[in-house]
Amino acid sequence: MEQKIPYKIYLNENELPKQWYNVRADMKVKPAPLLNPGTLQPLTQEDLAPIFCEELNRQELDNDTRWFDIPQEILDFYKMYRPAPLVRAYFLEKALGTPAKIYYKFEGNNTSGSHKLNSAVAQAYYAKKQGLKGVTTETGAGQWGTALSMACSFFDLDCQVYMVKCSYEQKPFRREVMRTYGAKVTPSPSNTTNVGRQILEKFPGTTGSLGCAISEAVEAAVSQPGYRYVLGSVLNQVLLHQTVIGLEVQTACKKYGIKPDIIIGCAGGGSNLGGLISPFIGEMLRGEAQYKVIAVEPASCPSFTRGKFAYDFADTGMICPLAKMYTLGSQFIPSANHAGGLRFHGMSPILSQLYHDGLFEARSVEQTAVFEAAQMFARIEGTLPAPESSHAIRAAIDEALKCKETGEEKTIVFGLSGTGYFDMVAYQKFNDGVMNDTIPTDEEIAANLANLPKVE
Amino acid sequence: MEQKIPYKIYLNENELPKQWYNVRADMKVKPAPLLNPGTLQPLTQEDLAPIFCEELNRQELDNDTRWFDIPQEILDFYKMYRPAPLVRAYFLEKALGTPAKIYYKFEGNNTSGSHKLNSAVAQAYYAKKQGLKGVTTETGAGQWGTALSMACSFFDLDCQVYMVKCSYEQKPFRREVMRTYGAKVTPSPSNTTNVGRQILEKFPGTTGSLGCAISEAVEAAVSQPGYRYVLGSVLNQVLLHQTVIGLEVQTACKKYGIKPDIIIGCAGGGSNLGGLISPFIGEMLRGEAQYKVIAVEPASCPSFTRGKFAYDFADTGMICPLAKMYTLGSQFIPSANHAGGLRFHGMSPILSQLYHDGLFEARSVEQTAVFEAAQMFARIEGTLPAPESSHAIRAAIDEALKCKETGEEKTIVFGLSGTGYFDMVAYQKFNDGVMNDTIPTDEEIAANLANLPKVE
Numbered sequence: 012m013e014q015k016i017p018y019k020i021y022l023n024e025n026e027l028p029k030q031w032y033n034v035r036a037d038m039k040v041k042p043a044p045l046l047n048p049g050t051l052q053p054l055t056q057e058d059l060a061p062i063f064c065e066e067l068n069r070q071e072l073d074n075d076t077r078w079f080d081i082p083q084e085i086l087d088f089y090k091m092y093r094p095a096p097l098v099r100a101y102f103l104e105k106a107l108g109t110p111a112k113i114y115y116k117f118e119g120n121n122t123s124g125s126h127k128l129n130s131a132v133a134q135a136y137y138a139k140k141q142g143l144k145g146v147t148t149e150t151g152a153g154q155w156g157t158a159l160s161m162a163c164s165f166f167d168l169d170c171q172v173y174m175v176k177c178s179y180e181q182k183p184f185r186r187e188v189m190r191t192y193g194a195k196v197t198p199s200p201s202n203t204t205n206v207g208r209q210i211l212e213k214f215p216g217t218t219g220s221l222g223c224a225i226s227e228a229v230e231a232a233v234s235q236p237g238y239r240y241v242l243g244s245v246l247n248q249v250l251l252h253q254t255v256i257g258l259e260v261q262t263a264c265k266k267y268g269i270k271p272d273i274i275i276g277c278a279g280g281g282s283n284l285g286g287l288i289s290p291f292i293g294e295m296l297r298g299e300a301q302y303k304v305i306a307v308e309p310a311s312c313p314s315f316t317r318g319k320f321a322y323d324f325a326d327t328g329m330i331c332p333l334a335k336m337y338t339l340g341s342q343f344i345p346s347a348n349h350a351g352g353l354r355f356h357g358m359s360p361i362l363s364q365l366y367h368d369g370l371f372e373a374r375s376v377e378q379t380a381v382f383e384a385a386q387m388f389a390r391i392e393g394t395l396p397a398p399e400s401s402h403a404i405r406a407a408i409d410e411a412l413k414c415k416e417t418g419e420e421k422t423i424v425f426g427l428s429g430t431g432y433f434d435m436v437a438y439q440k441f442n443d444g445v446m447n448d449t450i451p452t453d454e455e456i457a458a459n460l461a462n463l464p465k466v467e
Numbered sequence: 468m469e470q471k472i473p474y475k476i477y478l479n480e481n482e483l484p485k486q487w488y489n490v491r492a493d494m495k496v497k498p499a500p501l502l503n504p505g506t507l508q509p510l511t512q513e514d515l516a517p518i519f520c521e522e523l524n525r526q527e528l529d530n531d532t533r534w535f536d537i538p539q540e541i542l543d544f545y546k547m548y549r550p551a552p553l554v555r556a557y558f559l560e561k562a563l564g565t566p567a568k569i570y571y572k573f574e575g576n577n578t579s580g581s582h583k584l585n586s587a588v589a590q591a592y593y594a595k596k597q598g599l600k601g602v603t604t605e606t607g608a609g610q611w612g613t614a615l616s617m618a619c620s621f622f623d624l625d626c627q628v629y630m631v632k633c634s635y636e637q638k639p640f641r642r643e644v645m646r647t648y649g650a651k652v653t654p655s656p657s658n659t660t661n662v663g664r665q666i667l668e669k670f671p672g673t674t675g676s677l678g679c680a681i682s683e684a685v686e687a688a689v690s691q692p693g694y695r696y697v698l699g700s701v702l703n704q705v706l707l708h709q710t711v712i713g714l715e716v717q718t719a720c721k722k723y724g725i726k727p728d729i730i731i732g733c734a735g736g737g738s739n740l741g742g743l744i745s746p747f748i749g750e751m752l753r754g755e756a757q758y759k760v761i762a763v764e765p766a767s768c769p770s771f772t773r774g775k776f777a778y779d780f781a782d783t784g785m786i787c788p789l790a791k792m793y794t795l796g797s798q799f800i801p802s803a804n805h806a807g808g809l810r811f812h813g814m815s816p817i818l819s820q821l822y823h824d825g826l827f828e829a830r831s832v833e834q835t836a837v838f839e840a841a842q843m844f845a846r847i848e849g850t851l852p853a854p855e856s857s858h859a860i861r862a863a864i865d866e867a868l869k870c871k872e873t874g875e876e877k878t879i880v881f882g883l884s885g886t887g888y889f890d891m892v893a894y895q896k897f898n899d900g901v902m903n904d905t906i907p908t909d910e911e912i913a914a915n916l917a918n919l920p921k922v923e
Contacts, residue, residue, distance in 0.1 A: 018546040021477040090474040091558070091849045102547070102621075120576055122851040122886070164846040165558075184640075184891035190898045191845055389647055390620040393547045395578040430578070432888045435640035442646045 019096040020263045027094055028258040029081055031251045033070075034289040035361060036077035037296040040368060042247070042360040043335035044072075046322065051466060054332055061233050062240050066137040070248040079251060081133075082140075088132045088165060089255065092121035097263040097424075098392075104411070106391045111414035113407060114269065115427040116260050116287065117394070122188065123158035125397060125429030126283050127243050130252035131155070134241045135162035144237035145169025149199065149224030151178055152352055153185030154397075154429065155243030160194035170194040171238075173201070173227045176219035185433050199224040206230050206328070220344070221354075222327025229330070244280030245325060245334070245359050253286025260424060261290050271302060273410055275425035277402035278306040278315060278373070279352060281359030283428040289361075292370050304371035305410075306362070307402040309381070310450045311349040314339050314358045315366055315373035317456055322466035323357055333464060336363040339451075340459030346449035350437035351378050351398035356459075376405045377448040382441040384408050385431070397429035398437050475552040476719045483550055484714040485537055487707045489526075490745040491817060492533035493752040496824060498703070498816040499791035500528075502778065507922060510788055517689050518696050522593040526704040535707060537589075538596075544588045544621060545711065548577035553719040553880075554848075560867070562847045567870035569863060570725065571883040572716050572743065573850070578644065579614035581853060581885030582739050583699050586708035587611070590697045591618035600693035601625025605655065605680030607634055608808055609641030610853075610885065611699030616650035626650040627694075629657070629683045632675035641889050655680040662686050662784070676800070677810075678783025685786070700736030701781060701790070701815050709742025716880060717746050727758060729866055731881035733858035734762040734771060734829070735808060737815030739884040745817075748826050760827035761866075762818070763858040765837070766906045767805040770795050770814045771822055771829035773912055778922035779813055789920060792819040795907075796915030802905035806893035807834050807854035812915075832861045833904040838897040840864050841887070853885035854893050 035041055044053035059068040070079065081089075100113040118126035138146050145168050150156030156172040163170035172194050179186055179198035189196050199219045200207040204227045210217060217223075232240035243249060264271060274291055276284035284306050294300040308315055314337045324341040325331040338357040345354045358366075366373060378398075385401035387408070388394070396404060407425040414421050431438065440446040491497055500509035515524040526535065537545075556569040574582035594602050601624055606612030612628040619626035628650050635642055635654035645652050655675045656663040660683045666673060673679075688696035699705060720727060730747055732740035740762050750756040764771055770793045780797040781787040794813040801810045814822075822829060834854075841857035843864070844850070852860060863881040870877050887894065896902040 017480045024473045122845070122849060122888070124888075161849060165849070183895070184888075187891040187895045187898060188851060188888075191842055191851060191894050193846065386647055389578070390649065393578060393617060393621070395644060395647060432578075432580075432640075432644075435643040438647050439639070439643045442643060 016099055016267050016269070018101060019098050020267060021096050022094040022259060022262055024090060026262050027089065028255050029086065030078040031081060032254040032258060032290050032293060033073065033077055033079060033251055034293050035074040035247065037293045038364065040364055041074045042364045045332040045334055046466065048324065048330065048333055062229065064134070064137045064141050064143070064239050066140070067134060067248045070251055071246060082136060085133055085136050092128065093255070094259055095120060095256070097260055100392055102391050103388065107408065107411050107415065109411040109415040110418060110420045111411040112420065112422045113411055114424045116256060116424065117427045118256060119394070119397070119427065119430035123154060123161055124432060125154045125158070126253060126256060126286060127155045127158035128161060129255050129286065130243060130249045130282065131158035131162040133252040135159065135166045135168055138239055139166040139168050143168070143239055145171060146239055146241045147171040147173070147228040147231040148241050148243070149173045149221060149228045151175050151221045153178060153182055153433065156194070157185060157188050158243070159241065160189040160192035163194065164192040171231055172196045173199040173224040175199055175221055175224050181436065182433060199227050201227060204230045220327060225326045226328040226330055244282040245355065245357070247361055249282050250285035250289060250359055250361055253282050254289050256286040256426065257288060257290035260287065270422055271424040272421040273303045273305065273423045275305045275307060275403045275406045275410070275423065277353060277399050277426065277428065278308045278358065279399060280355045281362040283426055285359055285362050287426040288371065292365055295370060305406055306366070306371055306373040307406045308373060308375050309345070309349060309351055309353050309402065310375040310377045310448065312339070312345040312354050313375040314356065316375045319460050319463065320363060320367050321463050323463050325357060333466065334360045336360050337366065338463070339456060340462060342462065343459045348447065348449040349378060350440060350446065351381055351402070353399050353402065374406065376402055377450070379446055379448055381405050382446060386441065395431050396427055397431045398434050400426070400428045403427070472555055472723050472725070474557060475554050476723060477552050478550040478715060478718055480546060482718050483545065484711050485542065486534040487537060488710040488714060488746050488749060489529065489533055489535060489707055490749050491530040491703065493749045494820065496820055497530045498820045501788040501790055502922065504780065504786065504789055518685065520590070520593045520597050520599070520695050522597070523590060523704045526707055527702060538592060541589055541592050548584065549711070550715055551576060551712070553716055556848055558847050559844065563864065563867050563871065565867040565871040566874060566876045567867040568876065568878045569867055570880045572712060572880065573883045574712060575850065575853070575883065575886035579610060579617055580888060581610045581614065582709060582712060582742060583611045583614035584617060585711050585742065586699060586705045586738065587614035587618040589708040591615065591622045591624055594695055595622040595624050599624070599695055601627060602695055602697045603627040603629070603684040603688040604697050604699070605629045605677060605684045607631050607677045609634060609638055609889065612650070612652070613641060613644050614699070615697065616645040616648035619650065620648040627687055628652045629655040629680040631655055631677055631680050637892065638889065655683050657683060660686040676783060681782045682784040682786055700738035701811065701813065703817055705738050706741035706745060706815055706817055709738050710745050712742040712882065713744060713746035716743065726878055727880040728877040729759045729761065729879045731761045731763060731859045731862045731866070731879065733809060733855050733882065733884060734764045734814065735855060736811040737818040739882055741815055741818050743882040744827065748821060751826060761862055762822070762827055762829040763862045764829060764831050765801070765805060765807055765809050765858065766831040766833045766904065768795070768801040768810050769831040770812065772831045775916050775919065776819060776823050777919050779919050781813060789922065790816045792816050793822065795912060796918060798918065799915045804903065804905040805834060806896060806902065807837055807858070809855050809858065830862065832858055833906070835902055835904055837861050838902060842897070851887045852883055853887045854890050856882070856884045859883070
């Protein structure tokens with residue numbers, strides 16, 4: 012195979028982004044503000060102060076500043092595991108027999124196994140800078156909890172992770188990685204919070220839920236002096252930090268004369284998708300370029316493709332702020348059969364507005380098709396992908412096969428947000444041939460959407 | 468932190484090695500030949516033909532050719548996950564307060580999680596080129612089995628892995644990674660071989676051993692037409708393939724004007740250590756340079772530091788060839804308490820001869836000290852290391868602390884051969900404070916060495 016473009020493009024250190032890009036500055040219609048769940052009024056810096064760090068609140072509420080300088084300490088940390096390579100999938104192209112050129116941005120080359128570390132280090136840094144003692148958070152599968160543990164360990168910050176009990180028990184290895192980094196991992200619901208005790212009393216045998224873990228983590232943050240709560244997705248600040256992904260892709264593309272036609276990312280709460288596509292969407296908003304951008308979500312949790320664009324609670328417990336977003340209803344829970352993550356009922360308010368305004372399209376894919384793509388990718392390109400990331404792989408393969416039919420030499424860039432090394436239970440299901448698809452019925456979705464909070 | 472040398476040095480594709488280096492060509496005293504266990508005569512190409520691939524046998528027996536061209540197909544595969552970065556451990560230096568400069572060569576950026584893939588792809592390629600249907604091997608912890616599965620999947624070769632039964636049961640995730648790559652993984656001892664059936668009859672409840680798995684894999688290879696046996700360490704061919712590690716380090720050092728004083732690698736069968744140090748030892752053998760080279764082994768399996776340089780069986784079952792090497796006796800088994808890999812009773816014949824000739828020194832370290840170093844490294848440098856690799860980390864930290872005492876600005880390079888993502892059971896032991904050290908007694912070692920085969 013002859014080529015000018017290397018298999019893996021690693022930028023030099025001096026080419027790495029020194030600022031985060033805030034796509035809100037280029038949006039004509041800004042994302043709707045978060046609302047106080049009690050007053051239904053837009054949240055202010057003061058409302059947020061007891062929960063989140065000051066600087067992060069500023070980032071959360073700032074719709075106008077286009078570029079935020081990345082502090083030197085964070086740039087130094089980024090250098091430990093970045094740049095993430097932009098990889099030319101030569102072998103996949105060959106196996107598919109497609110004239111398309113396929114690239115993927117690989118964010119899995121760090122112990123947390125995903126892009127989550129990009130925001131974790133920023134949030135830990137600002138907490139430390141504010142003089143806090145520690146932070147609390149929840150984790151489901153454990154990627155975010157691992158990333159936060161690594162960042163807190165580096166900045167010598169206490170890290171308290173509420174891990175959904177069934178994950179805590181079924182994923183002991185994730186738990187141990189967090190403990191190795193010094194985090195305190197508590198199975199949720201627990202006896203350490205009021206909300207946890209109430210739930211345990213009401214449902215003694217419960218194995219927990221993400222909504223419950225969020226509630227415990229928030230209570231732990233506000234009830235301990237010197238603690239704040241941090242979150243790995245959905246929020247504007249998280250999307251801001253994650254733009255290092257897309258900015259690096261842009262720099263690599265410019266450097267090697269790569270002109271993407273199609274950009275593909277998987278979508279759960281939006282941290283990876285937003286980070287990858289924001290800089291490109293920015294070009295579109297400024298009228299500088301045009302791309303076909305595709306968000307890929309699980310058919311079992313289809314917030315973009317079957318949800319409603321409306322105000323809804325961000326959590327199952329209905330204690331967190333309301334966000335205007337594509338939502339399936341805060342009580343929606345994907346089938347227990349669903350193995351692949353991306354199970355949040357809503358979506359980042361920024362991405363929701365951009366999608367509503369037609370800046371990108373969305374599609375949903377079924378999990379057996381996702382794992383087929385994952386296995387194919389692993390065998391051909393070497394890396395065992397995270398189930399979440401494999402949603403993007405599925406769509407990239409489908410687009411490349413379309414190019415094969417039409418003969419078009421399109422350039423496809425997709426986000427490989429992480430590795431699947433801690434997801435082997437799901438792979439085992441697939442390997443054993445016992446994985447199947449579960450798609451919510453129209454009635455189920457309608458029933459959940461009927462109960463959206465009344466706002467406006 | 469200001470510096471000219473980047474945190475991570477990634478070579479460009481055109482700087483990657485295109486040949487493997489055969490240190491035997493520069494050795495005045497060649498490693499002693501493998502002996503046929505029946506005749507005690509040196510093994511010939513013909514003896515080896517039923518067991519190993521032809522080209523690999525040539526590599527195994529060739530003490531004279533200094534450079535072997537790496538076939539283009541293997542170079543292409545290498546590009547999927549290489550170059551492996553040479554990383555400056557700025558954060559570790561700062562935390563230790565040492566004037567030493569610390570670098571590590573990180574081989575963990577691939578799904579197999581270690582350097583093992585460097586030889587797996589070569590062995591799979593030559594098997595495919597010879598027109599074989601498949602290969603067999605054994606795996607203990609699973610790193611080698613995973614690497615071989617990946618390589619075989621890429622070259623569309625059947626891969627049969629005999630996995631020690633206790634690992635098969637205790638490490639289901641490793642097993643599933645191999646299955647995802649299409650390998651057939653059989654818990655050993657099994658009913659699929661004569662030797663397996665005999666052992667099961669004799670010891671119905673056995674959970675297996677590496678020696679038994681080797682015997683099964685060899686039997687499976689020689690009894691199926693179109694199959695050969697492959698091995699991930701100890702052999703000369705493996706050390707040859709692994710020299711891409713050290714050659715990349717040399718190129719990176721030349722490019723950035725780095726002059727190593729101390730080179731450190733962990734030692735089990737020798738695949739990682741040999742790959743890292745051979746090119747530097749070559750410079751020493753040719754009188755071009757002088758380095759302090761340190762092999763680090765577990766105190767619970769101290770073949771270099773407490774073993775004997777003598778002919779011994781390579782396997783517990785005493786059916787494999789005899790090799791002249793530092794050995795603890797083929798019946799030696801490290802304490803069940805030992806968590807960190809590197810548990811082979813012997814050592815690569817090449818490295819054994821070099822050590823015997825004083826080209827490098829060796830030291831042993833206890834596992835609690837190893838895991839302390841591993842945890843420290845994870846927290847400071849971000850990457851969670853494999854327990855095996857952490858032996859080298861321990862020695863690197865110790866050397867850096869010596870520099871702190873003396874004020875010497877030495878340059879230390881160590882091999883970080885892999886990640887510990889599938890070793891969390893061992894980390895959990897350490898996190899729970901229940902790990903302790905077990906060192907064999909002099910009597911135990913002497914008893915094993917008393918039974919060495921009589922050769923010469």
